[in-house]
Amino acid sequence: MVERKYYSEADATHCIQQILESVNHCHQMSMVHQDLKPENLLLASKSKGAVMKLADFGLATEVQGDQQVWFCFAGTSGYLSPEVLHKDPSGKPVDMWACGVILYILLVGCPPFWEENQHRLHQQIKAGAYDFPSPEWDMVTPKAKDLINKMLTVNPAKRITASEALKHPWIWQHSTVASMMHRQETIDCFKKFNARRKLKGPILTTMVVTRNFSVAKSLLKKPDGVKESTESSNTTIEDEDVKARKQEITKVTEQLIEAINNGDFEAYRKVCDPGLTAFEPEALGKLVEGMDFHQFYFENALPQSNKPIHTIILNPHVHLVGDDAACTACIRLTQYMDGSGLPKTM
Structure with a gap:
């Protein structure tokens, strides 16, 4: 795309429409892609109006209807949705958030969320903290911004769906709504974005095994007078409870690792028992109590590595x-x- 001599907002509508059609088809087939980003979008040729293909289904997950799945950190940092970063059960809306990020890039050549520090990047995304700065967004039509806002809605329940996005005026009536003006500054930004992406790509992709999220049946309140009638029913409830506890322990372990990665002692402290005891190697085999020993590492050792x-x-x-x-x-x-x-x- 950077080699094109002419690129306009109307060209961006052609690209995102094909992406949305692909995503809509996946969702109709009960499949969530989970890793939508420019690297996974392929043009069939370099000619204008070339067909766009959606690639790399390595993280794709089957989701029935509006079912929620515990995706955890599956995907690439700048395209992860707030619910994934919050480690909440997620579904098809995660793909629509990524589409919003891609559309933003298609229009101005840079992402809506960008921070060298991953922790600050994730905080931006969780808050939905993006804007349309001047002058690069001055000539972009209000309809385009409206569609981005609907895609980058923090609450997944209120986020636009693929089928709804395809009916948005900026897509449906693009010939009369989208601007045809050449956007040279966008192409220039594409080149910078590509160079930065190729450098950061190998270390920003974070993948985790996808696990189904299930609610322990034993936590559900039963009406008065209703009792389990068979022994097998009790066993099922017990198994679901154990499964849920194991998932929670895995989630806490991931939170612990994330706190260490980010050098966030406060988050680390919340996960750990304040009465923690350990035989640290530096203590020469003597028992160390409390969090002071760990806090020393967060304040002195971790910040040294940028x-x-x-x-x-x-x-x-x-x-x-x-x-x-x-x-x-x-x-x-x-x-x-x-x-x-x-x-x-x-």
């Missing part, structure tokens, strides 16, 4: 030990930039 480090857990296994204890086993996937500036994974 390079982003992303750690996620894969294939988590949780073994419950009594009512208030558990042990976990998982694969830790860590991505970082080494001393020479090359992306590394271990």
